[in-house]
Amino acid sequence: MPAVMRAAATAERAGVPAVAIGGAGFEGMGRAIGRSLGVPHVPIVSYPGVILTDETATFRAKMREQVAPAVVDALVAGSAAVGDTPTEDADPARDAVVVRGDLDTVTEHFEARGWTDGLPIVPPTPERVAAFLAHTRRDPDEVLGVLAPEQRQATVRSVAVNGVMAGCRPEHMPVLLAVVECLADPVWRVQDAGSTPGWEPLVVVSGPVVERLGFNSGTGAMRVGRRTNTAVGRFTRLYLRNVAGLRIPPEHTDQGAIASSFHVALAENDRAVADLGWPSFRADRGFADDDSVVTVQSVVTVSAPIYSGGETARDHLDALTRGMADAIGPWAYTGLEFGAFHPLLVLGPAVAAALARHGVDKDALRAHLGEHLLVSASALARCAWNVGSTSFDLDAKVASGELDDRYGGTDPDRLVPMLAPAADLGIVLAGNESRNQSRGFVQNHVQGVPVSRRIEETP
Known part of the structure; x- marks a missing residue:
């Protein structure tokens, strides 16, 4: 539409x-x-x-x-x-007090206006909003971008308001600003965030801010429970709802057919990365090690837990390949059709250490997955047709130079790579350091490609 x-x-x-x-x-x-x-x-x-x-x-x-x-x-x-054409209720004026009363009164008013995510919110009182604004040097009225579909300005003040509502702490404000800068980047394509697949944004936090603000990068890294991870993740979805205007029925601006819930923020385990001598996720994204960085990308599905073990690197690589292949499946057609695909592998620190002992680093892991993550051409074509991309044609893309010769052939059941190129696979070390578990997060082509911003913390 x-x-x-x-x-x-x-x-x-x-x-x-x-x-x-x-x-x-x-x-x-x-x-x-x-x-x-x-x-x-x-x-x-x-x-x-x-x-x-x-x-x-x-x-x-x-x-x-x-x-x-x-x-x-x-x-x-x-x-x-x-x-x-009927007009909707106008947005409140800047600094307007929209309701007075106890918590129940505030909650009911916000629910009636469609300003919540279905959960109670922290009332964004002037005092609470001011506390958030005190954690940035930026002008409260600075416009960070304009968010579709409702073409509303994303301002520093609106970041503070929604941060309060989501249950964040004032010191989270620099992280929230970086998140919204990612959402407002045209490359991220916020206008597609309400598309039918129902993908969710995932916030990845990497750098010294992880420890400083108390993000959980260990056991239960992606589970609600740690306020920092949970509130930042909730803020991201709440901001898309309240500012971009992506709301579920009866408003009908978000068309996620079944969809899923928001993700808590994923934090990278810097110590585990340093112990291996591997580049951090922020370094992979082009930033310095002393930077703190937020990356936001789409996630359309999450793999089952991927357990790996054995005597050789191949034992781990085979398990990771099988788990990632099961998660991506024929949905890989989207990356091949639109020319962008950035799955994310959250690698357990113990699994990363085992691979490193066998001489496998991030680049070698990506190369292996690029070669061995395979799917049949017929499955890709069928998935594309079911989604409505009836013109998807691997041979035509090979002929035009969009895909290389690995994707050509006459056998409809030939196996072709899921990743093109494999270098676009993200790798983050996180999770229980005492378990051999990893997990894959499947991204949705040009919709929500990874966008990163440095966190500008106040002294």
Whole structure:
């Protein structure tokens, strides 16, 4: 629906009347995108049902008997005037007190306005917000970016407000600012954060700030329980809801079909990295070791626990390959189709140490996974078709030079690499140091590619 509405906006600006056509479940998102693009008056005709679960004959009958007549009627009737479109409640003025009362009164008011994530929030009183702002030198009204679909400005003040609401501490403010700078980067594509796969942002924190602010990088690193990890993760989803406007039904601006819950922030175990002499995740991202860095990326699915052990490096590598392959599966088609794919391997420190004893470093691990993470071409094609990418064609991409010769061939069941290139695989050391467990996090192509920012801490 975002692409359809962008095309409709282009047509309208060229003086050509437009009608947007999409699935019925996308109408709310379409209207939100229409408002953000300045074309809220464009009619939307919804297909009655789910296109990819209807048989061809049913699809054609619905298009002929219901969709096509509705498109003609909309074009004949003409677009409604912009002023005829109902407007939503205006955002509160800066520093406005929106409600007074006890905790229950505040909670109910925020819930009624759609300003919570379904959980009670910490009331963002002027005093609490000021405490957060005291932890940055930046002007409260500084605009960090504009977030789609509701085209709302991301300001330093709004970061503080949502940080309070999420349960963060004032000293977390520099981390939160870095998170929002990542979200606001055009490369991150916040406009796709409400797409149907229902991916979630994952915040990775690397550097001295991990220990200084009490992030958990050990046992239960990805479980709620440590306030710093949990509150920073909750803040990220809450900010996307309240500022970007990505809300689940009845607002319908977030189209995650089933989706999942927010991730707590993942913290890197710096000591384990240093013991091995490996580069840190922040170094992999181009930063210095004395920097503290936030990276935000999308995660569309998480692997089962990957246990590895044995006498040789290959024993561990085989287990990691099998676990990552199971997690990624034919979803790898998205990376091959869109030219970007950044899975993340959270490697248990003990497993990393075992690999290092056998001479396997990060680059060797990436190279092994790049060679051995394989999937059949037919599975890729079928997955692409099921998602709606009916034009996906490996041979065409090889012919155009987008993919190398490893992806070509005549056998539909030939095995092809999942990662292209393998260097885009992220590796973070974290988790229980006394267990042989790792876990994979699968990223969603150009939507939510890893974006990093240095944390600017106040002295």
